[in-house]
Amino acid sequence: MDMNVTFGGLSLKNPVMTASGTFGFGLEFAPYGDLRKLGGIVVKGLSLKPREGNPMPRIAETPCGMLNAIGIQNPGVEHFVTKALPSLPWRDVAIVANLYACDAREFGELAGVLSGEEGVAALEVNVSCPNVKEGGIAFGQDPAQIARVTESVKKRAGNKPVMVKLSPNVTDIAVCARAAADGGADSLSLINTLSGMAVDIRRRRPRIANVIAGLSGPAIKPVALRCVHQAVRAVDIPVVGIGGISCAEDALEFILVGAHAVQVGTANFLRPDFSFRLVDEIEALLGEIGAKSLEEFRGSLELPL
Amino acid sequence: MDMNVTFGGLSLKNPVMTASGTFGFGLEFAPYGDLRKLGGIVVKGLSLKPREGNPMPRIAETPCGMLNAIGIQNPGVEHFVTKALPSLPWRDVAIVANLYACDAREFGELAGVLSGEEGVAALEVNVSCPNVKEGGIAFGQDPAQIARVTESVKKRAGNKPVMVKLSPNVTDIAVCARAAADGGADSLSLINTLSGMAVDIRRRRPRIANVIAGLSGPAIKPVALRCVHQAVRAVDIPVVGIGGISCAEDALEFILVGAHAVQVGTANFLRPDFSFRLVDEIEALLGEIGAKSLEEFRGSLELPL
Amino acid sequence: MSLRSCRNVTVLEVAPVGQLKRPDEFFEIRLAMPDWDGWKPGQFIMIRPTSWDLDMLWARPFSISAADDESLTIFIQKVGRGTARIASLKAGDEVAVWGPLGNSFAVEPQTPTLLLAGGIGIAPFRGYVEQHPHPENIRLFLAHRLPLDCYPYELLSRRVDSRCMIEEQPCDLDRIIASMREQIAEYAARDGLILACGPTPFMRTVKAFAAELGARAQVSLENRMACGVGACLGCVTRDGDGHHAQVCTKGPVFWSDKVEL
Amino acid sequence: MSLRSCRNVTVLEVAPVGQLKRPDEFFEIRLAMPDWDGWKPGQFIMIRPTSWDLDMLWARPFSISAADDESLTIFIQKVGRGTARIASLKAGDEVAVWGPLGNSFAVEPQTPTLLLAGGIGIAPFRGYVEQHPHPENIRLFLAHRLPLDCYPYELLSRRVDSRCMIEEQPCDLDRIIASMREQIAEYAARDGLILACGPTPFMRTVKAFAAELGARAQVSLENRMACGVGACLGCVTRDGDGHHAQVCTKGPVFWSDKVEL
Ligand SMILES: Cc1cc2nc3c(=O)[nH]c(=O)nc-3n(C[C@H](O)[C@H](O)[C@H](O)COP(=O)(O)OP(=O)(O)OC[C@H]3O[C@@H](n4cnc5c(N)ncnc54)[C@H](O)[C@@H]3O)c2cc1C
Ligand SMILES: Cc1cc2nc3c(=O)[nH]c(=O)nc-3n(C[C@H](O)[C@H](O)[C@H](O)COP(=O)(O)OP(=O)(O)OC[C@H]3O[C@@H](n4cnc5c(N)ncnc54)[C@H](O)[C@@H]3O)c2cc1C
Ligand SMILES: Cc1cc2nc3c(=O)[nH]c(=O)nc-3n(C[C@H](O)[C@H](O)[C@H](O)COP(=O)(O)O)c2cc1C
């Protein structure tokens, strides 16, 4: 089956991308599969300056999910461009840079740095990081800010397509989706993590130093599917589905509600070869359920009248 | 250990209540335990007129959770008061009526009907039902409406304490909590279900006729804990924790972040004697972890500076 | 109605059925008998192994197939994750069981009674036949897809007049439906009692013919269930008045003219 | 660094250790050897049984204790849900294993080497001792809480000079710490190499004495891990420069003066 997908300025050999923060800069997973097998790799969130991230502990296991508050630890965009990108097989797999900043201007600057990088296929704008105290929340939860950041990135992105990543921690995801589209986004990706928390009743302490953290994994899949469903209906630009994908069936659920591609996050921790295996499994499953093509299947959800 | 809790006009012999919609009118569970053992029973959502609820299918299993879109099927408040309430051991267990309506006036009317019922210990206001299309969403997600509904119920509730049940599907739960408090709520309960969805890739149909449904169960516990934590810090009125409680440890987590009591929902489906067993398990666990009393333990979470 | 309870009971035996031809699909499971007062054919139990973690929250409903002082027998077909995990239980494992749940099939000892079973729908009829005071008044008809030895058919055919038809090819279905129509007509004419259990399309057929031919028929429904005790309202069906009724407590058995399918 | 892989391998054997006195707490698990190029003591693997559903998402990290052409041995203590489920695996079960992961302990064949193990921290030292070209230069010190036969101590004590102290009462801890200080001082004076593995407070003690007494010491850390491959940044610790470094790839072994604890 033809697994190619072209949308929002990206052309992928299959709809499987890896989600930011769960696949490092990609190279960490090279021992476990051929990176070129993937549709795309979204790298760990990048900021202008290096960031040490949040204090420890940063992660906790929860029922069918996990919490994280890494705080966008990263060596800075410069380091990525000079040290990591050249080692990535960017001619054969779409490398998407995930941008993290705390105001529209900084986002623009980041886009400017990356716009000239041949190895970068697209920019993903993280307006939603719920982990970081310095304004992370406010951003992705305020449609006006989403539009402003999108515009700012778009202005400096040159010919790089811009994908805006939305937070589910909002009253109305459709409004946020439209804000990003109005701001000029080429595509949307969603969802980022749900805002959550865990505590230890014996030590009487939060399990995460940052107290509030981001929930991901299969537990959040129903919320993610609902958000993608609503976003697909709210805007005309393509949507990438993220949230709790842990098997081929999950991935196809997002495509059924209308996603052009998916991103795999937490499931990369189930086993490091997960995303590589998923590519073949999706193709097999599409055949098994009698889909004529990926395109025919996409968005073919029948809704009750 | 002394398990009594008194808060927001309620006096319970222990902090275990059953959540609305998951315990019927209580009588369904009488074969499986002594209803008087519970701290409280919140009955199925009541409306002025009988409601048939949503079309089938209405429920689906999800990883560590479930989706439901029952649509507040109920025989109407009159039926509850005349047929069910008299059979309930209301002298020995707090019976809380859960109110569902589509505008502030109707909410007030419902409160009026129940205010004179000796067997009703308190009113819980469901401003958050995400299942029902007719305005359910808008209500609990709009702080102004929350305040208005609360006032309206409070005005007609006589001396019945009013507990307002909040939806987690909002950008800022603290704002909603304050709106309810400003409206005169005696206490808050949260969370109601997260808005979610599931689809069947083979039939290419939503798994729930209503398409969008409410996610509950252990999967949502981290979100619920975070919401309760934020609500406790936002208002001075007491808070009842709900969401994903499936063992004594879960219940104590909510109490640790500051909840006065908890409500058990989906876990009643794990086995019908779940809530009865939980009462003893909580008491035992409190002793095991060295808590001096329920009161000493409540809200004793140590936050990093 | 018999007294209901929820108890942890021990699995006594898990035996594959029809293993020669379809290994690993049908299982007969014997559980230690909970402290019940009694039960009636058509009633069911909810089962949740105590070893299950939270990944799969709900118990699963199964018809009571037989019971004696020591044990309770159910008969299950592996169709998904839950049944697969239940089928892999071993003797000595512990399961939470609540029941007996729901109503039961009508018993009219002197009335010619036709049991219509679609596949695994035969499960409750084992108990029905065993408890019936006049098995000579009963006829069993089984429509099945898998080899006959996958079902407890032989056991029943020793006690009551039994017939079966296999559905292997599309045209078989037409013959089965024709035979069902014929038999329903026959029992309608004799003012007999018809009891049906099987997949929903099978139940729809029975309901339609019963209406058309004026037969008295009961159908047993298999709706998705979360609580099994009438509380969650997840399992409802529309009753004769168009109201939503819980299949777990108002059913699972309904008079075919008192339910919408 | 040896080639890493992720493979489904078969469990060959699960044997309780020290069962007489502490049944059911320590287990030696042998797995079919994945297609590795080699491995070094101090390295670890991530294990996730393929039968696990999604209730528990993460794999669990364990030190490689020994390995030969056919099998890989780990040594685990049941401390929570994950280790309990891994301990209940049976021969023939399948687990996903990725590794060998992380760096390894320094090996200086001619240098007097002191191995400081806190409880289950002895696991990686079995491989260290077995692969060391001059075991006569090694001394092992084990501080333990449970009966000695719960640990693979005898096996090691046959090869190297070994000492152990049990912590049963509060005052025992003071004696253990005093003994550690003495030994660290001794090896500092001999310009020896000190390698430590155990719970975090144990590692802190080693780090503090090594700093005070000018000893060259390595500590192996046990941080919570999700990916094991350096990607999630959940397992970090502060390195000598105060930067967050992944324990799974920059460690688990750190020079004690190059890590904050
Ligand atoms: C009153 C009653 C009596 C039953 N008696 C028997 C019996 O004697 N023997 C037998 O083999 N089966 C019986 N069933 C059907 C049995 O409950 C389902 O096959 C089983 O629940 C499937 O679970 P699963 O996890 O394997 O399937 P999955 O499809 O993976 O389950 C997904 C969800 O759908 C539900 N579900 C799926 N199929 C059915 C179904 N046919 N009926 C109800 N819920 C379903 C499951 O319970 C679960 O909640 C009965 C059902 C009911 C309601
Ligand atoms: C590099 C490394 C090597 C290890 N080698 C061994 C070994 O050889 N033998 C052995 O018995 N144990 C070893 N451990 C510790 C072992 O990984 C934990 O005991 C185990 O993960 C506990 O899982 P659980 O689900 O039983 O505990 P729970 O407390 O229920 O687990 C909750 C979470 O905390 C994590 N966690 C809990 N305790 C630890 C711990 N001490 N270290 C790291 N994560 C933890 C778990 O992985 C899980 O993610 C090692 C840990 C690391 C990091
Ligand atoms: C450990 C971890 C780190 C993450 N870091 C980032 C990040 O840097 N930038 C970002 O946009 N999203 C980040 N995310 C969110 C994921 O990309 C993804 O949106 C989310 O986890 C939901 O998908 P999942 O359920 O498949 O994990 C992170 C998630 C995890 C678990």
Ligand SMILES: Cc1cc2nc3c(=O)[nH]c(=O)nc-3n(C[C@H](O)[C@H](O)[C@H](O)COP(=O)(O)O)c2cc1C
């Ligand atoms: C089947 C079902 C029906 C419910 N009906 C109601 C209702 O009528 N009114 C209401 O306020 N909440 C209702 N809820 C929400 C629960 O009371 C509870 O807030 C939610 O399920 C979260 O708790 P849990 O995770 O413990 O189930 C319902 C939940 C379920 C699962």
Ligand code: FES
């Ligand atoms: S299964 Fe809950 S009402 Fe029937």
Ligand code: FES
């Ligand atoms: S465990 Fe993921 S970076 Fe170390």
